[in-house]
Amino acid sequence: MKLLHYFIVPAAFALTVAACTKERNTDGLEYQYQSDVLRLPSQAYNYANPDLPSHLSDLKSRLGAKVTNDGATLGRVLFYDPKLSLTNNTACASCHLQEKGFADPVAFSKGFDGRLTPRNASSIVNTLEHNMFFWDGRETNIKSMVLRPIENHIEMGMDNFKALEKKLGSLDYYKPLFNNAFGSEAVTEERIAEALSQFLNSMVSGNSKFDESSPNGWGSNVPSVFDPGEQRGMELFFNKARCATCHNPSANSFFGGQEQVANIGLDLEPKDLGMGVEDASKAGMFKIPSLRNVALTGPYMHDGRFQTLEEVVEHYNSNIQPVANLHWGLQDGTGTGQPIKLGLTEAEKADLVSFLHALTDEQFVKDDRFSNPFKK
Ligand code: HEC
Ligand code: HEC
Structure with a gap:
């Protein structure tokens, strides 16, 4: 494949590498960001019209209406670029790791200056199906949501968007990318938000074993795909x-909730009030998360309190607390x-846990289209 290489000018090189290198060592994984070379395919990947199984046809048509290949390509670069943070050391991908279903394998994530986020980094998948974002559902619009982590004082610290526009505008590799996506080189907050949301919306997962089991509607071909344990788990x-x-796949294909939020009785007196910050009757209520790729996205819950799916299942099995606003379910x-x-x-x-593993989409977490374009 022919690759386009954008080299940062030599004068800036030493500085750039020193400032942009970030190593993480979590769970035996190592991540390094070096913005010296950006490699993109000469022809943009297909984001707007991917092959998806028929039970995701609704999602597919909305994808085509919302995403362009060049828009998502720019979004991918922004997602992986530590330059979006105040200190040039933290990218979206620092906390949303592809091989972990775009979650972080630690309970709380390290932001640009080393401080920890107060909640567990969410996984990212099939965002087109979500009507609310963040654990307390405080954002309902993906385009305004993507700007929040950039300006957040713990996450990326870049709260001056004019300065961000100027910084990105001074980087040569963004010129053709903005031009392809939007018809001119101008870097604006609006365009950054649009491109990032296009990239997130393009992250569609539809190749788990569960999807395979549903060629003619949900669960239509279970016996030929699932082993007996997975079948019993389902x-x-x-x-x-x-x-x-709550985790309902049929109305919306993402295993999130139609009702969207619930208190599942984790604590009699929740330390993190979740939606209760705004409205005391909603104390301890959090967004019902998608279970797609859940075997990869631990630790679990808004505070990463459970390391394993076995612990999660045990909570529902025997340990739900009698909170006043416990969900009826x-x-x-x-x-x-x-x-x-x-x-x-x-x-x-054990069967239930096997079924949860059948929601993993191995192709999604290895898909080049969603991978880090900055390479050595
Ligand atoms: C320092 C770590 C960190 C960085 C950097 C970061 N995030 Fe997050 N992300 C989080 C945490 C923690 C949450 C959960 C926050 C909450 O719910 O209050 C989250 C939540 C999200 C969600 C919500 C998912 C859902 O289904 O509700 C999306 C989408 C998201 N981040 C995208 C991004 C994008 C885009 C960027 C870059 C512009 C980014 N994040 C940068 C840690 C991070
Ligand atoms: C009443 C609605 C409801 C029911 C029923 C329910 N869940 Fe949940 N689930 C939630 C909510 C809400 C959360 C997030 C809670 C939090 O973080 O405080 C959650 C979180 C999870 C998580 C963690 C996901 C992550 O990304 O951290 C898993 C796994 C999970 N549920 C599996 C299950 C299983 C398995 C069952 C059946 C035994 C089940 N849930 C039943 C609402 C529900």
């Missing part, structure tokens, strides 16, 4: 274990608001 997920009350049905005890056997818990 049965539990939709019935006895009640997971699909987790009550025991006696009308007293007491939490349900699922009473799952060890084998059932």
